[in-house]
Amino acid sequence: MYTLIYKSTHSGDIDWSALQAMLAKSRKHNQLKQITGMLLVTKREFFQLLEGEEETIEALYERIQQDPRHTEIVTLSRQTTPTRFFPDWYMRGVGIFDMSPEFTQMLYKTYGQDHGALTLPTTEEASYQLIEQLKLELFAMDERQRQQNP
Numbered sequence: 001m002y003t004l005i006y007k008s009t010h011s012g013d014i015d016w017s018a019l020q021a022m023l024a025k026s027r028k029h030n031q032l033k034q035i036t037g038m039l040l041v042t043k044r045e046f047f048q049l050l051e052g053e054e055e056t057i058e059a060l061y062e063r064i065q066q067d068p069r070h071t072e073i074v075t076l077s078r079q080t081t082p083t084r085f086f087p088d089w090y091m092r093g094v095g096i097f098d099m100s101p102e103f104t105q106m107l108y109k110t111y112g113q114d115h116g117a118l119t120l121p122t123t124e125e126a127s128y129q130l131i132e133q134l135k136l137e138l139f140a141m142d143e144r145q146r147q148q149n150p
């Protein structure tokens with residue numbers, strides 16, 4: 001398994017419905033190519049983890065880098081990993097404002113913020129730490145959802 005993490009800056013104000021459409025299209029494509037992962041959307045940036053076969057991931061990353069919807073793309077990690085972080089999600093998208101206030105406060109404290117925009121990690125180690133935290137929070141969010149709508 002090959003895992004790639006990058007961050008980038010939105011090109012303009014986020015259009016949430018366009019983003020949902022982009023995610024739906026991505027999920028179809030990713031399923032076909034057995035790519036899984038997640039995309040965090042903050043006030044200013046994207047933070048994405050892609051996992052799958054090395055060639056498939058690099059080919060997708062090539063396309064993503066050409067995408068005019070973002071700029072200032074920074075690769076944070078390329079690694080061979082024993083297992084998938086997100087085996088069940090072809091591309092789970094989450095907005096920072098969809099998460100619990102406690103969780104986002106914890107992120108702002110850990111990573112810093114600038115005018116309400118989370119400062120994303122710049123190192124591989126911190127990127128994986130953030131991924132672990134997001135994974136736990138997403139599972140907790142899904143669990144809360146299940147309890148509200150059994």
Ligand SMILES: Cc1cc2nc3c(=O)[nH]c(=O)nc-3n(C[C@H](O)[C@H](O)[C@H](O)COP(=O)(O)O)c2cc1C
Binds near residue numbers: 025039048063
């Ligand atoms: C932040 C961001 C994340 C993206 N993630 C994916 C993804 O996981 N899978 C995917 O197929 N396309 C993703 N895309 C869209 C691709 O950049 C591209 O538009 C899409 O693969 C269609 O490519 P094509 O126009 O060459 O067919 C993403 C775009 C952005 C801006």
